[in-house]
Amino acid sequence: MAPLHQPPTIIETSHISPPNGTVPSTTLPLTFFDAPWLTLPLGQSLFFFSYPNSTERFLKDFVPNLKQSLSLTLQHFFPYAGNLIIPPRPDPPFLRYNDGEDSLVFTVAESTGGTDFDYLKTDSPKDIRVLHDLLPKLPPPHVSPQGIQTRPIMVIQVTIFPGRGICIGNTSTHVAADGVTFTHFMKYWMSLTKSNAGNDSTKILLPSPPIHTCRNVIKDPGEVAAGHLERFWSQNSGNHGSHATPEDMVLATFTMSRNQIDNLKHWVTEQSTIQSHVSSFVVTLAFAWVSLIKTLVQDSETEAKGEDKDQQVFHLLINVDCRNRLKCTEPIPPTYFGNCMAPGIVSVNKRDLLGENGVLAASDAITARIKEMLSSDLLKTAPTWGRGVGKWVMSRFPTSIAGAPKLGLYDMDCGLGKPCKMEMVHIETGGSIAFSDSRDGSNGVEVGIALEKKKMDAFALNLQQGIKRFEI
Template sequence: MSHVRDHESVKIIERCQVSPPQNSIPTTSIPISFLDIPWLYISPIQRIFFHEFPFPTQTFLQTLIPKLKHSLSITLQHFIPFASNLVYPPKPHFPYFLYQDGDSIPFTIAESTTNFDHLISDSPKHVTDLHPFVPTLFSPHTSEDGTRYIPLMAIQVTILPNNGFALCVSFHHVVGDGRAFHHFMKFWSSLCSKNGDSTSLEASVPLPFHNRDIIQDPKGLLKLKMMENMWNSPTPSKEFAVVYTDMVRATFVLNPDQIERLKKWVIAKCSNSDHFKTLHISTFVVTSSLIWVCFVRSEEIIGYDVPNDDELYHLIFLADCRNHHEVSIPSTYFGNCLGYRTVTMKRSELVGNNAIVEAVRAIECQVRDVQSDPFKGLDTMTPEHEGRVVSGHGVVIASSPKQGVYETNFGSGKPKMTEVVHIDSSKSIAFSDCRDNEGGVEVGLALGRIQMNNFTSIMKKYLSDITNLNH
C-alpha cells in the first residue's frame, strides 16, 4: 500500500485494479451502435454517492472494502463494457469495445478529514469541495498504427472516519447512458449488501442485455453518416478550461406537494387557451420550466452585462427511448439509448410575466416530438455540439428522477446524498429522485455565488406566489 497525500483533505491509502474473476470472460468484442456515436468525445461523467458508515477507518478497511472489491469484480463480469477499452482505429474502421482477460479498472481507497455534514448538505458549497473525491481515468494510449485504446471507468472510495464514505465513479458516456450506469450501480450495491451472493440477486436486479445489434439504424446509413461527422470534426485535445473562483453548487428540493401546486397553477393559467388544453403537464415539464426561467432571470446581476431580449436561449434535454413503441429496446439494454431535443426561446419570453407558462408550452412541444420520432436530429450531432452549449446561452438537463439514484444500497442504507460532480464544468443541471420525498425532485446546479443567491431568491418567490394562489 502507498500512503501519498494528494490533497490537503484527502490521503490516498491504496491504489489497485479490480477485474472480473480470472478466466470468467473470453475475449469479447462489442460494436458501437449509432446511438453511442454522439458521446464519443463527451467529457467523462462523474457521479458521487455519500453513504453513512459511523465507524473508524480500520473497521471500514477490514469489513466493507473487501466486500466492495469482491462484489465489484463479480459485477464487472456481467457489465463487461465497463472493464473494457474503447478501441478507436483510424478511418474508415468503426470504434468498438474490446475486453481481454486481465483488463481491469482503477480502484482508489482514500481517507478524508472533510466535514461529512457539510458534504451532504443541500446548501451552497464551493464546487472544488467535491473534486478530491473524483477518481482519474487512465489516459488513452495509441498503437503504432494510430489505433487509440481508451479506458472507460475509474472508481474512488473515500472514507470519512466515524461518519461515512464517498463513492465516486468516473466513466465515459460512450459506454452507456444514465439508465445503464445506474443499473450497474444497483447490481453492484445489491451484490455487496448480500456479501457477494448472486443466487437471489437476479429477481430484484436483472442482468444487463448487451446485444447492440438490436439497435436498428432507421435510415440504413445513419451510423456511417454520424461517424463521418466525427471523422471530419477536430478531435478535442483537452477539456475546456473552467475558472472555479467563487463558483458554488447547491441542491434544491421540490417536494410532491410543490410540484402538484405548480401543475395546477400552470393548468389554471392555460384554462382559457384551446391550444394549451391539449398539453400534457408532466413533472418533468413543469420542473424544467421553473428551473430554466429561474436560471435565466438569475443572470441579472448588477455590474454584469445582461444579453438583449432578442438573444436566443437553449435548453437541451435527453430522453430514454427504451421500450419506445417504435424501437422495442428492452429496459435492461446496456448502452446508450437516448433521444435529445433542443428547446429554443428568446430571452424576453423567459423573463416576461408569463415566462413559466411559455416555457411549459415550448418544452412540452419538444417532449411530444421526441415521443413521436425519438432519434430525430442525431445525425447532426458533432464534437462541437457540447462546446456551443457551454459557450453560448445553453444549458443541459442531466440525469433523471426516473433513474432511482437513491436505490443504491451497499449494506449501510441508501445514500445520504448523491450528486453529479461534472455539472460545474459542463453547464448542466442535474435532476434526480428525492432521498426523503417519494415523487419529489432534487435539482443540482453550479453557479457563481452571486448568481446562486439570485437563483435561490427568485425560485423561493415563485414557489411562494404559486402556493398562495393555490389557497
C-alpha cells in the same frame, strides 16, 4: 463554506475485473447514439453513505465485500472494465474487453485533512474543488506504435471519513453508456454488496442484468455517426473530457417539495391552453430553467449585439429515452447497455421565458417538444438532430439536463442504508441542471446547479421568490 482541506490520502489502488473466464473477450461497435459522446465531457458522480465506523473496520469488513461485489457486477457490466479503442482514421472507435487483461482501477482513500463529511452531505453550496478530491481520474490514453489509442472506460474511488461516512466516486466516459445504464450498474453493485454482507435475513432481489446483444439492430438512419466521427477526428487531442473549472465555482442542491410541485402543476394546468397532461418533471424543469436564465441574464454585463433583446431565443436540450421506442427489427429493452437517448431542443423567446408567465411558456414548450418526439419515428428524425444541437450550442446560455427523477438515484442500498447525498459533479462543465428524486422519500425533486458563488446566491433568491409566487 467548509474549512481549509487537504486531499484524501490514498490507501491502496487495485484492479477489479470480472472473475476470470466468466466473460469472453468481446468487442462492441459504437452506435450513432454513442458517437456524439466522443467529443463531450466525462460523467462524474459522488454517492455519500453514513458509516460511523473506523478506517480499520472499513478496510477489514467493508472494502473486501465491495471489491468482490464489484467483480461479480462487472461480469454483467463488463464494458466498464474494458477500454475505448481508437484506431487511426478511418477505422471507427469501438469498445473492447479482453478477458484476463482488462480491469477497472479501484482506489481506496481516507480523508483526515479536515474536510467535514456533514458539510459534504448538505444541500448548501460547496466548493467544487473539494468534490474533485473525491473523484478518481481516468488514466491518460495509451498509444501504441501503430497509433492505436486505448482509453479506460471507468475508474472508481471509495473514500472513508472515519467515524462519519464513505463516498463512492465515479468517473467514466459517456461513450460507453448513458445515465440509465450507469444507474442500473450502481443499483446492481449496491444490491449485491448488501446481499453478500449477509446482514439482512430477507432475500435481496437483484436487478435484471443488462443486455448487450442488440447493438447491431440499431441501424444508423443516415450516416449520423459519420458526422460525429469527422468532428472527433478533427479535434482528437487525447485530452478527452478535460476542462478548466471557473474560479469560485460552487455546487448546490435545491429541493422542490411535493406540495410545491403540485402547486406549480395546478397553476400551469389552469393557465395552459394546450390539452396535454402536465408532468411533475416538466413543471419542475420549466421552473428551474426560468430561474437559471433569469439569474444569468441579470448577471450578464453586456447584451447580445445585432438583435432585438426581446427577440433573443433561449434553448434547452432535453433527452428522450428511446428504449422500447425505436422501430427496429426487435425492440431495444429497458436493460440495454449503451446510449439510447434522443436529443430534443426546446426554444422559447426571451420575452416569453422571462415574462410574467415564463414558467407557463417553458412548460408548454417542453411538453409540446416531448409530445412531438414521442409521436414521431425517432429513427427517421435522427439525421436532423445534429442541426438542432448545433443551434443549441451556438445560442446564448444553452442549458441541458443531467439525470431524471424517474431514475431513482437514491433508491440503492449497499448495506449502509440509502445514500445520504448524491452529486452529479459533471454539471460544472456548463449549462446543466441535475435532477433526481428527493432522498427523503417524499416524492419531491432535487435540483442541482453549479455556478460561481455570486450567481448561486442570485439563483437561490430567484428560486425562493418564484416558489412564494406559486404558494397556495
